[in-house]
Amino acid sequence: MTMSTADTPVPAGRILIQGAHLLTQDDAIGDITGDVLIDDGRIVEVGPGLDATGATVIDGTDRAVLPGFIDTHRHTWQGAIRQVGTGWDFPKYRQHIQVTWGPQFTPDDVYIGNLVGALGALDAGITTLRDESHIQNSPEHTNSAISALRDSGIRGVFAFGWPSIDSNKWMLRGEATHPEDIRRVRADLLADDNALVTLQAMLRGPELSTLEVTTKDLQMARDLGIRSSMHVGNGPWGPEFRGIGSLGEAGLLAEDLLFIHCCTSGDDELKMLADSGAHASVSAAVEAVLPGLGAPATGRLLAHGIRPSLSIDTEASVAGDMFNVMRAALLAQNAGVSIDPASYESLPQFTPADLLAMATIEGARASGLAHKTGSITPGKDADLIMVRLDDANLLPCNDVAASIVGAGHPGNIDTVFVAGAIRKWAGRLTGVDTTAIRRHAEQSRDRLFSFDLVDG
Numbered sequence: 001m002t003m004s005t006a007d008t009p010v011p012a013g014r015i016l017i018q019g020a021h022l023l024t025q026d027d028a029i030g031d032i033t034g035d036v037l038i039d040d041g042r043i044v045e046v047g048p049g050l051d052a053t054g055a056t057v058i059d060g061t062d063r064a065v066l067p068g069f070i071d072t073h074r075h076t077w078q079g080a081i082r083q084v085g086t087g088w089d090f091p092k093y094r095q096h097i098q099v100t101w102g103p104q105f106t107p108d109d110v111y112i113g114n115l116v117g118a119l120g121a122l123d124a125g126i127t128t129l130r131d132e133s134h135i136q137n138s139p140e141h142t143n144s145a146i147s148a149l150r151d152s153g154i155r156g157v158f159a160f161g162w163p164s165i166d167s168n169k170w171m172l173r174g175e176a177t178h179p180e181d182i183r184r185v186r187a188d189l190l191a192d193d194n195a196l197v198t199l200q201a202m203l204r205g206p207e208l209s210t211l212e213v214t215t216k217d218l219q220m221a222r223d224l225g226i227r228s229s230m231h232v233g234n235g236p237w238g239p240e241f242r243g244i245g246s247l248g249e250a251g252l253l254a255e256d257l258l259f260i261h262c263c264t265s266g267d268d269e270l271k272m273l274a275d276s277g278a279h280a281s282v283s284a285a286v287e288a289v290l291p292g293l294g295a296p297a298t299g300r301l302l303a304h305g306i307r308p309s310l311s312i313d314t315e316a317s318v319a320g321d322m323f324n325v326m327r328a329a330l331l332a333q334n335a336g337v338s339i340d341p342a343s344y345e346s347l348p349q350f351t352p353a354d355l356l357a358m359a360t361i362e363g364a365r366a367s368g369l370a371h372k373t374g375s376i377t378p379g380k381d382a383d384l385i386m387v388r389l390d391d392a393n394l395l396p397c398n399d400v401a402a403s404i405v406g407a408g409h410p411g412n413i414d415t416v417f418v419a420g421a422i423r424k425w426a427g428r429l430t431g432v433d434t435t436a437i438r439r440h441a442e443q444s445r446d447r448l449f450s451f452d453l454v455d456g
């Protein structure tokens with residue numbers, strides 16, 4: 001039986017997507033019109049004219065099929081207070097969310113924040129979410145964050161950060177080393193690196209703590225066998241504390257590190273990053289709308305041979321979808337060029353296809369998950385999205401990649417697979433009680449809003 005997704009039951013088991021525009025992100029296959037065979041959660045075969053025996057066939061006419069988007073850095077716990085900070089600058093964000101509300105978050109607030117954040121991500125075609133969780137106020141907060149990722153059905157990387165209590169201790173060059181509770185999480189909750197939700201470390205790094213602290217923290221993460229991320233090139237702290245540079249001079253740079261922002265990191269530091277094989281995450285939307293971080297480093301990273309991943313950062317300030325981030329990367333670079341025309345010659349330009357690669361396969365590499373996700377490759381888990389190219393905002397589709405990057409939005413995402421399980425079907429999330437989740441999120445939001453915001 002061949003089905004379009006409208007008004008048909010959600011299929012399971014062996015599935016063949018037939019006759020779609022495949023933007024595979026696999027260099028050996030390329031962009032083709034063809035089929036994808038999914039079985040037992042994995043991509044079995046990719047190509048034209050595949051045998052449909054025993055499979056439920058999904059009609060791929062007028063559909064683009066891509067690997068799911070990968071958001072390499074989101075503070076998901078802020079999901080239920082999304083958009084409260086639209087228009088805020090960075091000091092205001094920090095004062096209100098991390099200093100005022102962070103200490104008031106209960107484990108329940110963390111749970112519902114993470115759940116609505118992850119569900120919003122799935123709705124937008126993000127199948128892998130690196131949850132940069134700096135809300136480890138107690139072991140119960142940690143457990144709640146992990147439970148919500150699991151309950152959402154998304155592929156989650158839980159990046160264990162620090163508490164949002166006593167923000168000055170944890171954020172302003174503090175001497176405290178990383179919370180020891182990460183050892184419990186590794187041993188008891190997230191020991192399996194093949195599970196759908198896995199563990200990494202969100203370290204403060206040399207700009208939010210010190211090089212000495214970071215050296216100890218990195219040693220701990222590497223002893224636990226997990227990868228680490230850290231925020232660097234954060235506004236004035238970038239040139240002052242040189243997060244990447246100081247780690248490079250200490251011989252600590254390696255492929256297992258993900259550097260977030262890099263806005264004000266020096267060119268010498270980006271060269272060190274490239275030489276080490278470490279990764280970068282550009283949060284172009286947040287960097288563009290939240291004055292204080294610096295301009296998105298997309299072009300500067302590319303100039304050093306680094307293909308960055310992309311990330312949302314926080315829904316308190318920006319939309320939780322990759323369309324917005326991809327367009328922000330383009331807008332921010334070209335806005336910079338309008339101020340400094342000479343930079344057009346010095347920075348590499350990037351295309352819609354490049355941005356889709358950053359939003360998929362580069363995110364998988366940055367997350368240490370390229371063996372499982374990030375491209376439509378036989379043997380990888382079936383993390384896939386189907387985009388409707390015949391929607392009113394995209395027809396007639398003149399260039400698949402350009403249409404998606406230039407004009408796509410989460411409403412164009414018809415179907416979302418995570419490890420072969422369908423999490424969105426015919427434009428709606430599956431198995432989600434939206435009414436109950438909305439009520440829960442509103443209760444959390446109302447309680448948090450009862451605490452007065454005081455400017456720092």
Ligand SMILES: [Zn+2]
Nearest residue numbers: 073075231313
């Ligand atoms: Zn961040």
